Amino acid sequence: MSLKDANLIIDFKDTKIAFEHKSNEELKKAAWLFKMMNNPKLVKFGSTLGLKALKWNLPFAQTAIKKTIFDQFCGGRSLSETQKTINLLYEHNTLTILDYGAEAKTTEQDFNKTMSETLAAIDFGEMNASVPVVSAKITGMARFALLEKIQLGVELMDREKKEWESALKRIDVVCHHALNKKVGIFFDAEESWIQDAIDKVVNMMMEKYNKRQVIVYNTFQMYRHDRLEYLMSSHEEAKEKGYLLGAKLVRGAYMEKERERAKIKNYPSPIQADKNATDSDYNSALQYCIMNYETISSCNATHNEFSNYFQAELLDQMDIPNNHPHINFCQLYGMSDQITFNLAKGGFNAAKYVPYGAIKEVIPYLIRRANENSSVSGEMSRELKLIKEEMKRRRL
Numbered sequence: 001m002s003l004k005d006a007n008l009i010i011d012f013k014d015t016k017i018a019f020e021h022k023s024n025e026e027l028k029k030a031a032w033l034f035k036m037m038n039n040p041k042l043v044k045f046g047s048t049l050g051l052k053a054l055k056w057n058l059p060f061a062q063t064a065i066k067k068t069i070f071d072q073f074c075g076g077r078s079l080s081e082t083q084k085t086i087n088l089l090y091e092h093n094t095l096t097i098l099d100y101g102a103e104a105k106t107t108e109q110d111f112n113k114t115m116s117e118t119l120a121a122i123d124f125g126e127m128n129a130s131v132p133v134v135s136a137k138i139t140g141m142a143r144f145a146l147l148e149k150i151q152l153g154v155e156l157m158d159r160e161k162k163e164w165e166s167a168l169k170r171i172d173v174v175c176h177h178a179l180n181k182k183v184g185i186f187f188d189a190e191e192s193w194i195q196d197a198i199d200k201v202v203n204m205m206m207e208k209y210n211k212r213q214v215i216v217y218n219t220f221q222m223y224r225h226d227r228l229e230y231l232m233s234s235h236e237e238a239k240e241k242g243y244l245l246g247a248k249l250v251r252g253a254y255m256e257k258e259r260e261r262a263k264i265k266n267y268p269s270p271i272q273a274d275k276n277a278t279d280s281d282y283n284s285a286l287q288y289c290i291m292n293y294e295t296i297s298s299c300n301a302t303h304n305e306f307s308n309y310f311q312a313e314l315l316d317q318m319d320i321p322n323n324h325p326h327i328n329f330c331q332l333y334g335m336s337d338q339i340t341f342n343l344a345k346g347g348f349n350a351a352k353y354v355p356y357g358a359i360k361e362v363i364p365y366l367i368r369r370a371n372e373n374s375s376v377s378g379e380m381s382r383e384l385k386l387i388k389e390e391m392k393r394r395r396l
């Protein structure tokens with residue numbers, strides 16, 4: 001489908017709707033922040049300095065990070081602090097997907113903490129109509145190196161077998177709780193060398209908990225050339241085994257790392273040849289999910305305007321209500337507001353991924369956001385362009 005000549009049913013150019021939730025002062029602050037982030041040298045310097053200052057417990061570091069990049073991209077330091085952000089989004093018809101931000105953990109104690117936090121987020125979701133889903137990473141509850149071993153099919157030592165049993169138990173407890181509280185759970189996709197192990201666990205959870213409604217969602221990275229086929233075979237498997245498929249679609253976040261590892265270890269890269277191939281598979285995957293919306297509940301998790309237009313158009317063409325519970329859109333908090341809030345205004349199921357947690361815990365996430373918004377070519381970022389347009393409209 002080409003959208004070139006289509007009479008678009010939604011307009012992402014509307015910056016008034018995109019930034020209605022921001023006061024003039026907040027808008028100016030966002031412009032300043034994105035301008036700073038546009039500079040890669042500054043981002044590199046800021047990331048190093050910020051990490052060191054936090055490590056040495058320098059008192060100004062927490063405040064400086066909190067008032068700038070944290071407030072832009074995170075909901076709050078705790079669930080209760082995040083409530084204000086959730087309410088603000090909901091006032092603009094936008095739902096929240098809670099994402100406990102701690103990453104790269106290695107001890108059983110940390111994994112149990114992530115489980116408890118996820119259970120608390122699910123309880124929070126039960127009490128808040130504006131929080132239908134929470135998100136989690138399998139590596140938040142299981143050790144990365146153990147997942148790697150499982151994927152390789154290497155025989156586990158006795159203590160590793162026990163460790164794996166505990167990890168499966170944690171994941172099962174979380175999914176069971178999600179079902180009881182009728183709150184969905186998105187499992188993120190991660191690196192390809194642990195993703196088979198993740199897929200196996202998430203499929204097990206879907207088979208157990210998605211019998212009547214979709215509670216558990218797997219994530220499909222369309223920058224991998226084998227994932228469109230995998231999405232379809234996952235759907236076939238779900239139909240055969242009698243459960244519904246939950247599918248969050250993303251392009252994928254670890255492209256450089258994937259390509260580099262494949263090169264170093266001398267195996268064919270799992271990544272598509274170019275961006276066009278990724279885009280093409282992504283949009284085909286969207287279409288596949290919408291065509292099968294009765295047995296797949298999907299989330300179109302992207303900042304790509306075309307992919308969002310494309311899904312909106314598909315719903316229109318197929319006469320599916322904009323707010324069908326199986327069809328969702330999602331962007332990260334603090335980014336692509338022109339997409340989220342215009343979709344929300346158009347009556348679509350629009351949501352923001354809202355990370356929360358102690359500042360120290362969410363630092364890796366914040367550094368990724370800063371890098372994503374910096375520009376080697378010196379070109380102004382898409383976010384900054386949009387903010388500037390809205391400032392011009394408001395005559396600021």
Ligand SMILES: Cc1cc2nc3c(=O)[nH]c(=O)nc-3n(C[C@H](O)[C@H](O)[C@H](O)COP(=O)(O)OP(=O)(O)OC[C@H]3O[C@@H](n4cnc5c(N)ncnc54)[C@H](O)[C@@H]3O)c2cc1C
Nearest residue numbers: 188189223250251252253274275278301302303304332353
């Ligand atoms: C709500 C939400 C949840 C997410 N969850 C996950 C997750 O669980 N796991 C995960 O890995 N990522 C996740 N992401 C990140 C996502 O995978 C993308 O990295 C990010 O959203 C940028 O892609 P895009 O579709 O928004 O935009 P675009 O700017 O259109 O696409 C950029 C993406 O295209 C791909 N790409 C770029 N250049 C090339 C090339 N030369 N060849 C092939 N492909 C290329 C890469 O994946 C790149 O990230 C999530 C994103 C969102 C919004």
